[in-house]
Amino acid sequence: MSATTGPVAINTFREAVRDRVLYNLVFFALVMIGAAVLVGQISIGIERLVIVNLGLSAISLFGLVMAIFIGVGLVSKEIEKRTLHSLLAKPIRRWEFLVGKYAGLLLTLTINTGFMTLGLAAALLYVGRPLVRPDVSIVIAIYFILLALALVTALALFFSCFSSPMLSTLFTLAIYITGIFANDIRAFGDLASSPLVKAFARVVYYLVPNFHNFNVIAAAAHGEGIPFSLVAQNTLYAACYVTLLLLASSAIFSTRDLK
Amino acid sequence: MSTPAIEIIGLTKDYAVGFWRKRMRRSLDSLTLQVEEGEIFGFLGPNGAGKTTTLKLLMGLIFPTAGTARIRGCSIDDVRMHQDIGYLPEQPYFYDYLTARELLDYYARFSNYGALERRERVGRFLDLVGLASAGDVQLRKYSKGMLQRAGIAQAILHDPKVIFLDEPMSGLDPVGRREVRDIIVDLKKQGRTVFFSTHILSDAEMLCDRVAVLSGGKLQGVGAPADIVSIEVHAMEILFEERGKHPLPNELKEKATTIGGRYRVEVAEAELYPALAQLESCNARILSISPVRPTLEDYFLRLVGREETIAPQVEVNSR
Numbered sequence: 001m002s003a004t005t006g007p008v009a010i011n012t013f014r015e016a017v018r019d020r021v022l023y024n025l026v027f028f029a030l031v032m033i034g035a036a037v038l039v040g041q042i043s044i045g046i047e048r049l050v051i052v053n054l055g056l057s058a059i060s061l062f063g064l065v066m067a068i069f070i071g072v073g074l075v076s077k078e079i080e081k082r083t084l085h086s087l088l089a090k091p092i093r094r095w096e097f098l099v100g101k102y103a104g105l106l107l108t109l110t111i112n113t114g115f116m117t118l119g120l121a122a123a124l125l126y127v128g129r130p131l132v133r134p135d136v137s138i139v140i141a142i143y144f145i146l147l148a149l150a151l152v153t154a155l156a157l158f159f160s161c162f163s164s165p166m167l168s169t170l171f172t173l174a175i176y177i178t179g180i181f182a183n184d185i186r187a188f189g190d191l192a193s194s195p196l197v198k199a200f201a202r203v204v205y206y207l208v209p210n211f212h213n214f215n216v217i218a219a220a221a222h223g224e225g226i227p228f229s230l231v232a233q234n235t236l237y238a239a240c241y242v243t244l245l246l247l248a249s250s251a252i253f254s255t256r257d258l259k
Numbered sequence: 260m261s262t263p264a265i266e267i268i269g270l271t272k273d274y275a276v277g278f279w280r281k282r283m284r285r286s287l288d289s290l291t292l293q294v295e296e297g298e299i300f301g302f303l304g305p306n307g308a309g310k311t312t313t314l315k316l317l318m319g320l321i322f323p324t325a326g327t328a329r330i331r332g333c334s335i336d337d338v339r340m341h342q343d344i345g346y347l348p349e350q351p352y353f354y355d356y357l358t359a360r361e362l363l364d365y366y367a368r369f370s371n372y373g374a375l376e377r378r379e380r381v382g383r384f385l386d387l388v389g390l391a392s393a394g395d396v397q398l399r400k401y402s403k404g405m406l407q408r409a410g411i412a413q414a415i416l417h418d419p420k421v422i423f424l425d426e427p428m429s430g431l432d433p434v435g436r437r438e439v440r441d442i443i444v445d446l447k448k449q450g451r452t453v454f455f456s457t458h459i460l461s462d463a464e465m466l467c468d469r470v471a472v473l474s475g476g477k478l479q480g481v482g483a484p485a486d487i488v489s490i491e492v493h494a495m496e497i498l499f500e501e502r503g504k505h506p507l508p509n510e511l512k513e514k515a516t517t518i519g520g521r522y523r524v525e526v527a528e529a530e531l532y533p534a535l536a537q538l539e540s541c542n543a544r545i546l547s548i549s550p551v552r553p554t555l556e557d558y559f560l561r562l563v564g565r566e567e568t569i570a571p572q573v574e575v576n577s578r
Contacts (some may be wrong), residue, residue, distance in 0.1 A: 007368040011354065018356040082352045086413060089318045089346035089423075090369040093338050257321040 004092040005100035012104020013111075016070060021108065024062050028116050031058050036123040047127040052221040055120035056141050060217070062116065063109055063149045064176070070108070071156025072168035074101040079258055088258070095250035102157055102246060109149050117142055134223035140231060141220035147238040148214040152176055154245035155209070161253045178204065179211035209241050262332040264421050264452035265294035265317070269326035272312050286312045288476040289326065294454055294469075296331075296420075299447050301463035301484070302456040304473035310456040311349055313473070314425050318346050330421055342370070345419035349426045349456075351410035355399035359390050359409045362398060363416055370417040384412040389438060403430035411439060415446065422446060424455035428462055440466060472558065487558055494525040497534060498546040505541035525551060 016022070032055060039050045075098070078084040087097065120138070155175055159168035178185070182205055189201020213234055216226050270290040273283040287309040294300045304310050315321045317328055317335055333340040353362050363381040372380065385394045388408040393401070398409065407430045414422055427443070428436045436459075443453050443466055457463055463470050464484045471481040480487055500521045501507060507515075507522070511534065515522040522543075526534045531548070538545060 003371055004369060007365055011357075011365055015354065015356055082348065082350075083354055085315075085318070085320060085348040086346060086351060086353065086366070086410070088320060089341060089344065089348075089414075090366060091338055091341040092369055255322065258315070259321070 002096065004096045005103060008087075008092070008097055008100025009104035009107060012074070012101050013107045016105070016108040021066060021070065022112060022115075024066065025112065025115050025119070028058055028062055029119050032119045032123040036126040039127060048124065048223070049221050051120070051123050051127060052138055053217060055116075055123060056138070056145065056217040056220060059113055059116045059120070059142060060145045060148070063113055063145060064152060066112065067105070067109060067149045067152040068156050068169055068172050068176075070105055071153045072160045072165045072172065074105060074157050075160045075253065076165050076168070084258060094254045095246075098157065098161075098249055098253055099246060102153060105153050105157075106150055109153065110146060113142060113146055113149075134225070137216070137220040137224060137226050140226045141216045143231070144214040144216055144234055147234055148211055150242055151209050151211070151214075151238050151245075154242045154249075158245045158249045158252075161249045161256070175208050176211060179208045180215070181212070182208060182210040183212045210237070213237070261296060263293045263329075264296045264298065265292070265300075265328070265330055265454060266332075267292040267313070267317075267326070267328045270313065270316055270323055270328055271325040272309075272316060272321065273324040286476055287316070290473075290478055291326075292471055292478065292481065294452060296452055297447065297450050298468045299443060299453045299466050300455070301467035301470035302454060302473065303458075303460065303463055303470055304456075304479075305458075308473040309476040310473055311425055312476075314346070314348075314423055314456065317423065318344075342417075343420045345414035345417065345422040347407075347410045347414040347422075347424045347427055350403075350429065351406055353398050353406065353409060353413075356397060358395050358397055359385060359401070359405075359412070360394040362409060363413055366413045367416055372417075380416060384416050387442065388412045389435075404432060404435050407431055408435065411442065415442070419451070421452045421454065424453065426457060427455055428457060428459050436462070493551040495528055495531045496547075496549050496551050497524050497526065497531075497538070498522070498548075499524075499538055499543045500546065501541075502544045503542045505543075507541055507543065508537050511537055521546065 032051075035051060035054050039047050078087070078101075084097075088094065117139075124135075152172065156168060156172045159171045163171065185201050186205040189198050189205065192198050192201065213230070216230075219226060267290055270287060271285070272287040273285050275281045276284045290309070290313060302310050302313070312321070316323050317330065319335055319341075328335045330340050331343055333343070354365075357365065360381055363384060364377050367377040367380055382391070382394075385391050388411050390405065390408050390412065393405060398406065401409065407427070411424070411427060414424065424443075427439050431439060440462065443455070446453050467484055469482060470484050470487060472479040472487070498521060511522075511524060514526070515524040517523075524534070528550075535545070535548075
């Protein structure tokens, strides 16, 4: 990380901590404790399935809420509060500021996810399930959740460069939901008879990020293995998409007047 | 010939106004200005004159419609220019979850100081602006005046060569204003250039080597404060007192105002000698004769008056 993006990233992380964003971990802990106690009493033999399913879904949901709601304010809040005025008078380029803000939120999400992973592991141990080799798929599922969050954060940052926080939230959420159903949209297009609908479905499929491929929660819960090729593919896909979004954000933000 | 500290060439800024039918409104109109190294330069003008627009353009916060500017020979588009400048925005806002010490440490990181030097600098500048005892208090608990002091500290923390201060005295009590004035004078003594906008004309008259007056987005005049106010002599003021039993002529008595048994009268420059002759004839004692010149405040108010009689802001052709 460069000498200018590093301080911005650390400050963004510090802001999240001081705004008590990580308090969500308390809720997560309560969910996991409640689930572990309840599952231990009512289910026989499927404790792992239920705990992993619930834990990974909660990690994904908590992270998603954080990525969207903090992400859309990353730039707009600094403009609205005019904290950017004194910062941009320092030797920092606008794109460096954006990358710093992005990295700061990603750091927050990673640490948050790390703590939640520990909570999930503790819940699994509580229900008497020692960690075994197939549990690697849980780690991979969490890695995929982080990749998806990196993408959502980049989307939120992109929209926040030119629209209000409310609109940015709507746009980001809409693209995320569309992205979850990306494969279904493509299948729908293939079945459609109208060439226009076919073409439209194709455009949407290729334009929106495919979040479907990042969701391996069910496989992880059942202890199924996840191929390395998917890990490599998702990593590359997220890296390319995030880079494109950051480039587009920088291009927009670098020419914007800060009133 | 040395490179000017600030060189502004034809700087113009239009803003789009309106929702459906966009019209362009000119906020700054072909501003050309030069500030030399080591000067304290005052930038004066009523609200909406274009002062903050100019400063934002120089800081790269907004982009010019036309024209350009250089700071110490470096274009304002070049990020390296920012190593040499400090900026205090108008009504500064900072990250209120940070303490003043953390805020200054954060900004100092952009100047590549090591941890030890950052700590030493931050302490020194907190002390300089009178925030040493409040350095570990979160900025959300600061008063407006304290925020202004923190803002000044962050603007000069890295020893910039050119310092831009947008209304630096705003929100400060008389003691704070005096301290800021002292800081500005000290900066000049260190050979730095200070460019500040202000509404407080006495500060400009007291501090500035030169001032520029902006109104309606246009430059109205540049010069030493004394040059600007001595453009014309309004009248001659005579201060005198009666002596002996000779009554004052009625003509003079009607014009005069009494101040503690003394009389003060203002006459046109051409009528000075006849008035003196009249006073001599009645044996009055003349205490002083001085020209009445407009103050910077008069000059400023006249500009505002003229601006109000014209259009409040200039609109330019739609694009």
